[in-house]
Amino acid sequence: MSMEALRVVYRLRSVGAEATRRAEALALEQSVEMPIEAVTDARVLRDVVGRVESLEQQGDGTSLARLALSAESIGSDAGQLMNMLFGNSSLLDDVGVVDVDVPATLNSCFGGPRLGIDGIRSLTGVSGRALSCTALKPIGSTVEDLARMTRLFCQAGLDVIKDDHGWAADARASFRERVVACQRAVDEAGRGRSTRTLYAPVISGSLDAMRGQIRFAQAHGVSMVLVAPMVAGVSNFHALRREFPEIVFLAHPALAGNQMAPAALLGTLFRLFGADASIFPNHGGRFSYSRAVCAAIVGALRVPLNGLRAALPVPAGGMTVERVPELVAEYGRDAMLLIGGSLLIARDQLAARSRAFVEAVAAASSEVAT
Amino acid sequence: MSMEALRVVYRLRSVGAEATRRAEALALEQSVEMPIEAVTDARVLRDVVGRVESLEQQGDGTSLARLALSAESIGSDAGQLMNMLFGNSSLLDDVGVVDVDVPATLNSCFGGPRLGIDGIRSLTGVSGRALSCTALKPIGSTVEDLARMTRLFCQAGLDVIKDDHGWAADARASFRERVVACQRAVDEAGRGRSTRTLYAPVISGSLDAMRGQIRFAQAHGVSMVLVAPMVAGVSNFHALRREFPEIVFLAHPALAGNQMAPAALLGTLFRLFGADASIFPNHGGRFSYSRAVCAAIVGALRVPLNGLRAALPVPAGGMTVERVPELVAEYGRDAMLLIGGSLLIARDQLAARSRAFVEAVAAASSEVAT
Numbered sequence: 001m002s003m004e005a006l007r008v009v010y011r012l013r014s015v016g017a018e019a020t021r022r023a024e025a026l027a028l029e030q031s032v033e034m035p036i037e038a039v040t041d042a043r044v045l046r047d048v049v050g051r052v053e054s055l056e057q058q059g060d061g062t063s064l065a066r067l068a069l070s071a072e073s074i075g076s077d078a079g080q081l082m083n084m085l086f087g088n089s090s091l092l093d094d095v096g097v098v099d100v101d102v103p104a105t106l107n108s109c110f111g112g113p114r115l116g117i118d119g120i121r122s123l124t125g126v127s128g129r130a131l132s133c134t135a136l137k138p139i140g141s142t143v144e145d146l147a148r149m150t151r152l153f154c155q156a157g158l159d160v161i162k163d164d165h166g167w168a169a170d171a172r173a174s175f176r177e178r179v180v181a182c183q184r185a186v187d188e189a190g191r192g193r194s195t196r197t198l199y200a201p202v203i204s205g206s207l208d209a210m211r212g213q214i215r216f217a218q219a220h221g222v223s224m225v226l227v228a229p230m231v232a233g234v235s236n237f238h239a240l241r242r243e244f245p246e247i248v249f250l251a252h253p254a255l256a257g258n259q260m261a262p263a264a265l266l267g268t269l270f271r272l273f274g275a276d277a278s279i280f281p282n283h284g285g286r287f288s289y290s291r292a293v294c295a296a297i298v299g300a301l302r303v304p305l306n307g308l309r310a311a312l313p314v315p316a317g318g319m320t321v322e323r324v325p326e327l328v329a330e331y332g333r334d335a336m337l338l339i340g341g342s343l344l345i346a347r348d349q350l351a352a353r354s355r356a357f358v359e360a361v362a363a364a365s366s367e368v369a370t
Numbered sequence: 371m372s373m374e375a376l377r378v379v380y381r382l383r384s385v386g387a388e389a390t391r392r393a394e395a396l397a398l399e400q401s402v403e404m405p406i407e408a409v410t411d412a413r414v415l416r417d418v419v420g421r422v423e424s425l426e427q428q429g430d431g432t433s434l435a436r437l438a439l440s441a442e443s444i445g446s447d448a449g450q451l452m453n454m455l456f457g458n459s460s461l462l463d464d465v466g467v468v469d470v471d472v473p474a475t476l477n478s479c480f481g482g483p484r485l486g487i488d489g490i491r492s493l494t495g496v497s498g499r500a501l502s503c504t505a506l507k508p509i510g511s512t513v514e515d516l517a518r519m520t521r522l523f524c525q526a527g528l529d530v531i532k533d534d535h536g537w538a539a540d541a542r543a544s545f546r547e548r549v550v551a552c553q554r555a556v557d558e559a560g561r562g563r564s565t566r567t568l569y570a571p572v573i574s575g576s577l578d579a580m581r582g583q584i585r586f587a588q589a590h591g592v593s594m595v596l597v598a599p600m601v602a603g604v605s606n607f608h609a610l611r612r613e614f615p616e617i618v619f620l621a622h623p624a625l626a627g628n629q630m631a632p633a634a635l636l637g638t639l640f641r642l643f644g645a646d647a648s649i650f651p652n653h654g655g656r657f658s659y660s661r662a663v664c665a666a667i668v669g670a671l672r673v674p675l676n677g678l679r680a681a682l683p684v685p686a687g688g689m690t691v692e693r694v695p696e697l698v699a700e701y702g703r704d705a706m707l708l709i710g711g712s713l714l715i716a717r718d719q720l721a722a723r724s725r726a727f728v729e730a731v732a733a734a735s736s737e738v739a740t
Contacts (some may be wrong), residue, residue, distance in 0.1 A: 025656065032508035033534060034711035039508050041515070048510035073509050075538025077575045079601045084536060087598065087624030091632075091651055093658050138402035138409050139443050140418035145411070164403060166454060168445025205447045206609040207577035228457065231449045233603025239576035254457030257627050262461075281461055286395065288463050341404035 005068035007053070007101035008085055012063045013094035023052045023065035026095065029088050031073055043120045048072055064098060075107050078273045079235035090209070090259055097260040100268050101317040107306040110238065113276040114245045115312060116309030117334050120276060123223055123248065124159050125195040129365030130333050132358050133160040133314060135340035136182070143173040149350075150185035156354035160336065161186065162226045163202040165252045169213060175201060179217045185219060200224040200250055207236040214244055224248035230255040230265075234273050241274030250314070251275035262293055267300025270311070277312035284325070285318030291330075298331055314338050321357045328364035337361060375438035377423070377471035378455055382433045383464035393422045393435035396465065399458050401443055414629035418442055434468060434654040447480050448643045449605035460629055467630040470638050477676040480608065484615045486679030487672075487704050490646060493593055493618065494529050495565040499735035500703050502728050503530040503684060505557060505710035508739070513543040513551045521719075524567040526724035529705065531556065532596045533572040535622045539583060549587045557591060570594040570620055577606040584614055593617035600625040600635075604643050611644030620684070621645035632663055637670025640681070647682035649708060652697070655688030661700075668701055684708050691727045698734035707731060 008030075013308040027050035032039060039045050047070055054066040056322045074081050089095045113119070119126055134153055153161045161182070169175040182199045190197045201217055203210040203225050204305035210232065214225060225247060231254055241249060251270045256262070258286050262280060270278045280297050281287030289297075294315065301311040313331060327337055339357055346353035378400075382392045397420035402409060411417050417440055424436040424552040444451050459465045482579040483489070491497055504523055506516050523531045531552070539545040552569045560567045571587055573595050580602065586594060595617060601624055611619060622641045626632070632650060640648045650667050651657030659667075664685065671681040683701060686708035697707055709727055716723035 029656075031536070032510070033536060034507045035715050036547045038711055040716040040717065041508070041511060044508050044510035048508065072541070073536055073538065075540050077538060077540075077579075079598075080536075080538045081576070083598065083601050083624050087535065087601065090625050090627045091623060091657055091659075093628050132504065137404045138411070138414050138418065140402070140414035141411060165457065166401070166403060166443055166450075168443065168447060168450045170445045170447075171442070197635055204450055204453075204605070206605040207601075208609065209447075209605070228449075228453065231453050231457065231603065231605075233576075233601065235574070235576040235579070235601075236603055238604060239578065253461060254453050255460050258463050258628055259502055259627055259629070286399075287461055289461075341408055343406050344408040347408065347410065 004071045004103045004105050005102060005108065006071065006074060006081070006085065008067050008069060008097060009099040010065045010067065010089070011096045011098050012065055013061070015057045015061060015063050019055060019057065019063035019065070020160045022094070023055050023067070026089060027052050027067050030067065030069055030084055033088065040327035060186065069106060071103065074106065077235055078110065078238040079233060082234055086260060097264055099261060100264045100269065102272055104306045107272065107308055108276055110272045111274065112308035113274055114241065115248050115276045117312045120248055120312055123196065124198060125319065126159055128333065130328050130361050131159040131333070131336035132356055132361045133162060133336050133338040134158050134343055134354070135162050135164050135338070137164050137340060137344055139164055139166045139171065141173065143177045146173055146178060147181040147185045150182040150199060151189045152351050153354055155347045156351055156356060157358040158197055159195065160200055160224065162200040162250065165202050165254055167202050167205045169204050169209060175213050176216060178222050179222060182341065183220050183222055190222040192210060198224045198248070200226050202226040206260060209238060210236065210240060211243065214240065214247060218244070218247065222249055226250045226252055228254040229270055229273060229275070249274060251278045252333050253280055262289060263296035263300045267297040271301055275311050277314050277336060279314040279316050281317035282315035282319055284323070287317045298335070302334060310334070312336050318342070321353065321360055324357065324360035325364040328361065328368055333365050355365045372685055374441045374452070374473045374475050376441065376444060376455065376473060376476065378437050378439060378467060379469040380435045380437065380459070381466045381468050382435055383431070385427045385431060385433050388434070389425060389427065389433035392464070393425050393437070396435065396459060397422050397437050400437065400439055400454055403445070403458065441473065441475060444476065447605055448480065448608040449603060450501055451669040452604055456630060467634055469631060470634040472638065472642055474676045477642065477678055480596045480642045481644065482641055483644055483681050485618050486609065487682045488679065490618055493566065494568060496529055498703065500698050500701070500731050501529040501706035502731045503531050503532060504528050504713055504724070505534050505708070507534050507710060508716055509534055509536045509541065512542065513547045516543055516548060517551040517555045520552040520569060521559045522721050522726055524556045524559035525720055527728040528567055528724060529565065530568050530570055530594065530640035532570040532620060535596060535624055537572050537573050537597055539574050539579060545583050546586060549590050549592060552588050553592050568594045568618070570596045570616050572596040574601070577609060580606065580610060581613065584610065584617060588614070588617065594620055596620045596622055598622040598624040599640055599643060599645070608643045618646045619644060621648045623650060632659060633666035633670045637667040641671055641678065645681050647684050647706060649684040649686050651687035652685035652689055654693070657687045672704060680704070682706050688712070689732055691723065694727065694730035695734040698731065702738055703735050
């Protein structure tokens, strides 16, 4: 297997001889998907069949198997990469993906973010501090309510105001109505400020539908969209990335599951396929990620990597304004904190609560070493 | 919540008061995604917020929570259905989807298979018996090898010869080369037979790419394609279903994961979105599904349902010719048995082994009561 292979570390729920057997079976399952004794072509045996490169028994009754998968079986399609990485093995109960190491050729093939952290800073005009983000909720609100909320958040100085990821394009407040009303709200309420608030509508549906949504949004001044790559299909996400180089793609983790390590999927792969920013459920919120898992996601999004731009980590999921100093200390200035429901819970104090969030982010950022 | 809600049964890894708390949290997570006390709109509280309809403690330390999710938050998009069903909760370690009950309005909105079992029988000319299917392997083979294999399988009387799901469109034997060579092979080798062998190439990539592949294939006489809906994105799969009403869609389970009950995903939902046939890993093969799980998948694909056509169950995954009588007895005539690697292992006896498979399916079918 050449240097150009995709290296994947899988966790197997077995040890010893059984783990060896499972690792070998996995190498076949994720490449030629047939018994090795039935492969007659010498080139296929040499270049295409997956290889077990190492197998390490862990203390907890599991083993870590490092496999090399041929770039030939991956091609240049993001969906095919997911398929070779975890297509069939995702159906199994005893296998998970722990880590993915992408060869330089695949990095240049997919290209990563077009804007990334630097592009987002340039669009918002925010430098030297972390960014703040909130969400328009709940689904079912009228477009007037959404516009009012957007205006309020913008006046409070939020950097990004995104749709809830659950808004259907054909909901009561339709995609087009939301874009027109909310983009106008940020344009008007943000006038004269030194930084620019971005409204990020959620795109959904088929590639055709998403493409139409972005075109409409872009024509109305929108420069950032929210998308769930695992719902959209990563090939379509990647196609949009290429088609709209000036749009910031904010990735949502919906449908990412719990079988692949979040750092591999929400970090390495979403960045590879072009996410400029990636939302993940922060530790201590209503989701179950640990502090170490969150640190690994952030590392995967920001680590210097074969010329790929760094993507902006967006910790979210049940965060509160009170935790802002801790979060900025943990993630530094190159992060965007997303607080949604816990702002809205302030109800008639929403404006004050939103300003408190923005001020807390600025204050905490000034405490962080550059 | 109206009758038109999507009913979903989730398994929670908790009991008692903790399960009640988790179920209520899930109803919010999968609908408005914010604290209930922050929802001020009475209509949203009444019509949009998810509801816990029942909660049953199980003997194994888990609970089954039945939730109603508003059709309003689902809209008419397959991806949005997946998103509301399991978008955020897929990230959790203590929640799985056990069952999905789709309301009649959503069934007619999505429409299900266009051809289904009857359409596949009509295209192949096979009646009164189960069908046989095999796969072209391994990835990396030359197009000449593939054409030779296809001819041999067709002469042996296989009903469907599909690509391996791992073939990238731009592999050495490219999609176009495979289609031209393999479709010609079935056209020539099948001439004069009373039944017709279908070659099913795998489509992959973005919606644009898949659409182009189907158009090319259809122009060359192909009438069935293999597609992995969870890789493609279900909205794109559904878009293709609508765009190509004469194409048989054979669904592959790649990337389906193990967090949703296979009967719900590979059965109910794949059928709903338009799969005419659905491949699943059979019990006793190299995957871990139980006999009961397989029976539930088959039930979900074939049960009479609001006028949706029945889809063809395709048990696969490490099957052997020796198991054909058992499998036909279990699944009946309205099934297609898929045996891949275990035929190829016969190497120079491949033709004889393939004929034995076809004959075993016919013989076993005649034993089954109609």
